[in-house]
Amino acid sequence: MSNIPADLMFTSSHEWVKDEGDDTVTIGITDHAQELLGDLVFVELPEIGDVIETGGEAGVVESVKAASDIYSPVSGEVIEINEDLVDSPELVNEQPYDNGWIYKMKLNDASEIEALLDAEAYSAVVESEDH
Amino acid sequence: MLIFEQSSSGRRALAQSPAKKAALDDLPADVLRKDPPAMPEVSELQVVRHYTRLSQKNFSIDTNFYPLGSCTMKYNPRACNSLVMLPGLVDRHPHAPDSHSQGFLSCMFELQEILKHVTGMKQVSLSPMAGAQGEFAGVAMIRAYHDAKGDNERREIIVPDAAHGTNPASAVMCGFKIREIPTKNDGDIDIEALKEVLGPQTAGIMLTNPSTVGVFERRIQEIARLVHEAGGLLYYDGANLNAILGKVRPGDMGFDVIHMNLHKTFSTPHGGGGPGAGPVGVSERLVPFLPVPMVDFDGDKYRFLTKQERPETIGRLSAFAGNASILLRAYIYARMLGREGMTRVAEYSTLNANYMLKKMQLAGFQPAYPERRATHEFIITLKKQAKELGINAMDFAKRLLDYGVHAPTTYFPLLVPECFLIEPTETESIDALDYFIESMIKIQEEAETQSDMVKGAPHTLPVRRLDDVKAARELDIAWKGCDN
């Protein structure tokens, strides 16, 4: 069973969101997602200043045999990207919720976070996929 | 060792270039190259020996059974190659005048006719240079057809989830959106799901029949009726034409446009990845849109039809007339087969596949579609082995290489877990088929008793399994000199 931290919010497309409390969030892909993809070889990051809608494409994570879009869980403006992933995409495999974060966003609407899945609901999504 | 690493400064193949070096001093200095490119400096013998040795590191049809599903790795008759190398054919310039082209053009015209008859289409253009370009041409014609009618809202192409990746990629290149529909457990497409996605936005559907899961789509006439009633057109992906050549024709099934893969069905060389040739055939309503150039015959002379004479064409797709000498090879093969030979292609490729399927089933391997007939290919799933023994389709594939057999297509179609797509072709004898099955049985035993050995396979090839992750993370895609 993959790691699903209780303090984060999630999407059914396997992104996680951390509320930083100041109308900004940090976004990455879940442990379950990185396990499905296997060893990542490349992360296509958004650009700082990009304005992305909820569900819009924010980037791509790529392994040898698969590539998967990152769908933005919330809408807003990209304010920071994880440049370390350019040379070390394996950080997403090793520390998906920590040094493997992908981008930070200034929220349009803080209430969007509440509409996301909590850890329990996301666990159910993962479990249903396994069967 | 790379050819670059065999260089010796100043060495070269002296017989192969002009004895004198031109000065080029009449050209302005700023357009000239200052330093020569870092190319190998080797002798003629070194070149011949190096590439001959490299060739020996390949599996090929000429050396190994190569049952790569969806690729139709049949014997490539040698005459098809030697005859296109005849003077007059090999040295004909693509812009040679008609007076010096009648031999070549007559072959092209006759090939168009043969392909028309065997597919049941109204007209054929030979110009697409591979299957994927044929797909592009076909979908572009569907778009041109709707556009010509002012039907500009039709912007969706329907593709089954089991389709080859080129289908959605080609449709997107033509500016379409993709609607995927599911495949049912018996291998046919889900007609109820099709009905749901059909509508005024439907431009057409792309189908392979037999499908990529190796079974014949039994309700094809109903599908054709539904799509046509919705105002859409039907596209036939010719990847699996070998299965039905001379037995049933895409035109009769109701398709409006098809592409053929001549490097599959018509036995032109696969060449380590091409060239292909992807002629397209169309029903009456798409004839005006066929890509140029096309060959015409007025009863006396053969000539190319150009854009000016085909004002509604989707245009040209290559600088000249497509992969001409691949088309010539296909022509020679088609003439050797003749009409009886075409039908035999489908019959014996199907016989071989069904024989293998039955024997593998008897040996305990699990077919993906046990209640269906195999066509020219079939799928087995190794999910039981993966789960119980930890030996997956990749491990079986790699171990087969140790037995001197090229692996079947693995992990395609994506919807069957741990799958092998196996296509023996008609040119393989029962002995080759039996050897493959015996090898699979032995690997099954090995998987049960010495699984680590199987997971470490291959053991007898020039290299063992390669680190693909390292290849992608630390890109080394061109030699950078001895110092690096």
Place this chain on the structure above:
Amino acid sequence: MPFIPHTEQEVQQMLATIGVDSIDDLFDEIPAELTQFSLEGIPEGLTEMEVSGLMHQRARQDAGAHCFIGAGAYDHHIPAAVWEVATRGEFYSAYTPYQAEASQGTLQLLYEFQSMMTALMDMDASNASLYDGASALGEAMLMAVRSNRKSKSGKILVPTSLNPAYRDAAYSIVKNQGIEMVGIAVDAQTGKTDLSALDAYDNEDITAMVICQPNFFGVLEDVDALTAWAEQRNIMTVAVVNPLIMSVLKPPGQWGSNGADIACGEGQPLGIPLSSGGPYFGFMCCREKIVRQMPGRIIGRTLDLDGKPGFTLTLQAREQHIRRSKATSNICTNQGLMVTAATIHMAMLGAEGLARTAGASHQNHRKLVSRLTEINGVEAVFSSPVFHETVLRLPIATDQVLTRLADDDVLAGYNLSKDYPELGNVLLVCSTEKQTDQGVDIFVEKLKNLLS
């Protein structure tokens, strides 16, 4: 039965194993009403001896002319060993190297090909081929649009001195993706892209610009100035070049201050016979930073389980079999066999051999043009230096000249008037290192007679 090994006894044995009575029973899932048709229109089969006789006869019909046509396909010497080795069954009858361990021959050869092409173009990365030069340009345009994220217009500047067949094919490929090709005029005097014509686009959002070397008229372009203009405006540059000639001319990687972004073109001059226009191969090189936007197969060097070097397909997540509708291109099968021959050809000639071949073509061309322009009424249309092709003005209709000379087995060149009627009666002639004095004498004599 041709190419089918089954004996009657084996067929019976196989049917018994399957549990059916006849081969026809295996087709029982096909609706019966679909199987009623006739193949009468297809001739009966021939033996190899018969088809060989037929093809010899067809080949003879087209043989035996002196050819001065270029226009995108060039008749260069090809060492005998090139196709002897390339058509070894192990290369000829293998497929895309999906099983890397069983395809190290093809994979290493492709890695060497990529290395040779990057050296020739002086660029970072090369793919393992596209279909031909024209379709490679179409793909390069799409790649430029993907790579230039700052530009939104999808407008690409294309000089009118680009091979018109390339323009047409590229247009067919890109037209449904919101891309606009904008023509840039040629200076009527020099035959080069008119730098002053670019001023009109100074303040426009332009995504990419195509630069040819040499251009379709054989003329050498001011590639540095064109590249510099684009660089200053963050416009992606797409070079379309003759790869053989890059052995002696400044390669795309050295144009302007930073080099072109993408280089593509027709690989045919590198060991591929004329063979009626195909199969040839398109090549494409680019800077490393946009390699993930490149279409087609790419081979990488890596290590195996034992730490031994080996070769494998890499960056596959760009491709249709993984990315499907979001792939960089729909290309699957490429021109593997042609690239096999070209790699052997380039290894055989080396930098020096390629440069000598290119140089001799240029020198022969100077001879040809000086002889032809001695004829009354025949003159070069453009004043700029050319490489191995020249546009000549004729005193009578080009069609007439071509037809009459063809009657005497002289294929005098390409009828440029069809594509550029504004130039009047013009003919594009070409030379390679294979041109002979005798061939030139016949050409000059026949043309002189016709025009006198």
